[in-house]
Amino acid sequence: MPRLTLDEILDEPDEFGLLDVRLKPRGTRPPELERDAGLVREVNDFYDRHGRLPNEDAFDHDEMRLGTIWSGLAGRADPDVFKDVDRNGLLAKGPADAPPASRGWRDDPLEDEIPDSLDDIFDEDDGDVSEAFTRIKNVTPVAERHLPDHRAEFFPCPDFDVFQPAFEELQAELEAGMREATAVGSREVIDVQEGGYFIRNGLLAYIAEKAEMTARGGKRDLRLRVIFSNGTESDPLISSFRKALAADPTARIIHRPGIGPLDPDWEADQLDLTGxxxxxxxxxxxxxxxxxxxxxxxxxxxxxxxxxxxxxxxxxxxxxxxxxxxxxxxxxxxxxxxxxxxxxxxxxxxxxxxxxxxxxxxxxxxxxxxxxxxxxxxxxxxxxxxxxxxxxxxxxxxxxxxxxxxx
Known part of the structure; x- marks a missing residue:
């Protein structure tokens, strides 16, 4: 099939109106004044919202910027050039018709505004500070931080008879060389899991329970139940337990049997505890x-x-x-x-x-x-x-x- 010529393509019906291009009428202003025209539009929008011209001494940064630029433009711009965008006729009014500017942060204080003493400052009726700026939220008071509700202490384990056989078996395996115990490295990240064994202060320690997430001092943590081979137990935070191991030169990590979590023997020594x-x-x-x-x-x-x-x-x-x-x-x-x-x-x-x-x-x-x-x-x-x-x-x-x- 022969290809269509350009004339034949242009003679076909323009179903989607692709060729119906309408050029915008060229403005009456030269290109170098288009930026000033944009400023006139912006000031007219401000005038519509506030009913006044922007103040160059305003505390609001955007209003201050707009007012400063406007004061320079209003004194030199020709109102006839920007008639199409100056819908409120602000340029025709001139700078003198603008509302009087209030005192701003650039101005020096008046004599009667300078207090003579601190008492004058505190006696000001309008010197009240909102409670939102003085009330601290979501922060535990210092007194409460130093008096915790819960302290991890050593106390007798009421069900030690459940753990004692496991401690005796583990001790025998260590003496026979069947289980490996390695020292805690100075920068080692200690993995504390339920069913894990450690040596702390010369005692075997068993992680019987790792409770849900807690938060002390603004940091997330976990509460443990640790059983020791001398018949005592404690419930420290996992971060405290790790610090205690790192600070103990005799601390050891007792490796689990098997080669990894997928090994059936990996959790063979984990006790199935009641509660x-x-x-x-x-x-x-x-x-x-x-x-x-x-x-x-x-x-x-x-x-x-x-x-x-x-x-x-x-x-x-x-x-x-x-x-x-x-x-x-x-x-x-x-x-x-x-x-x-x-x-x-x-x-x-x-x-x-x-x-x-x-x-x-x-x-x-x-x-x-x-x-x-x-x-x-x-x-x-x-x-x-x-x-x-x-x-x-x-x-x-x-x-x-x-x-x-x-x-």
Whole structure:
């Protein structure tokens, strides 16, 4: 097929109007005055908004800039040249018609404005400072920072009989050369995980529990439960535990069996601990939390004493950064803490508030995962079903707020 000529292409119907080009009419001003025309438009816009010309001594930087440039243009510009953009006729009025300028920050103070003493300054009626400039927000008072709610101390381990056989077995493996213990490097990043063993101050230390995120002194951290081979335990922050290891020249990291996390023997020595189920109610003053306080409960499981677990709640995002009241506790026997916790959280997942969040001290949103819109009786029924092995036959219905039997 022969190609069309340019004339044939231009003779075809212009369906989309591509050739309908309309040139803008050339302005009556020379190009060098277009910048001044833009300034005239800007000043007219300012005049429409404020009903006056911009003040070159204004405190507002944009108004000061516009007023300074305008004062120079108004004295030399020809009103006829900018008639099409000067819709308010501001150039025809001239600078003399502008409203009188108020005193600005460039002007020296008047004699009667200079105070004679500090008393004169403090007696000024208009010297009040807004509370927004003097009240500190989201900062823990110094007195509270020096008096923490919770101190990591050494105290007798009430269930040491659970850990003692594991300590004896580990000691035998170390003496036989079956387990390796290496010194802590000066700049080594110590990986502290549940089930891990360390040597601190000559004692074997077992990480029994690593709790949820907390925040002390504006920094995020984790609370540990550490069991020692002499029958004591402590619950330091993970940062404090790392510092203690780094400061101890005799500290050692005991490597786990196996070659890595994918090795079946990697967690062979991790104890499957039982614990206590606790149900907590927040005492937060936040309106979004306070108005649903009676039906918003935290369901958690811990291996340590429940009161110690919640002692630092006001610094713990998991507890909504507020103290809590313990509503109920349930002791577990021969049941894995982790498995029970996962079962309860999956069972009540439909009642988990999807829009519940708080801001931590960094301004970052945190979405707590252990809070549910349930009643204490619902948790009690679910715990009873776990104990007798029938939880899989039940489900929680959000609409009726009842535990129903699966069909």
């Amino acid at each position: 206590t189920i606790y149900v907590a109610r927040s005492r937060s003053d936040e309106p979004a939390i306070a108005e649903v306080r009676d039906i918003l409960l935290k369901i958690g499981v811990t291996t340590q004493d429940v009161q110690r677990r919640v002692a630092d709640a006001r610094n713990d995002p998991t507890f909504l950064l507020a103290p809590v009241d313990i509503v109920a506790t349930y002791e577990l026997k021969n049941l894995s803490r982790r498995k029970v916790e996962n079962l309860l959280h999956r069972f009540f997942d439909a009642a988990r508030p999807r829009d519940l969040w708080i801001k931590d001290r960094f301004g970052k949103r945190i979405y707590p995962r252990e809070w549910f819109y349930v009643l204490p009786d619902h948790v009690s029924q679910a715990v009873a079903a776990i104990r007798n092995g029938t939880l899989h036959e039940l489900r929680y219905d959000v609409g009726s707020q009842k535990i129903l039997r699966r069909m």
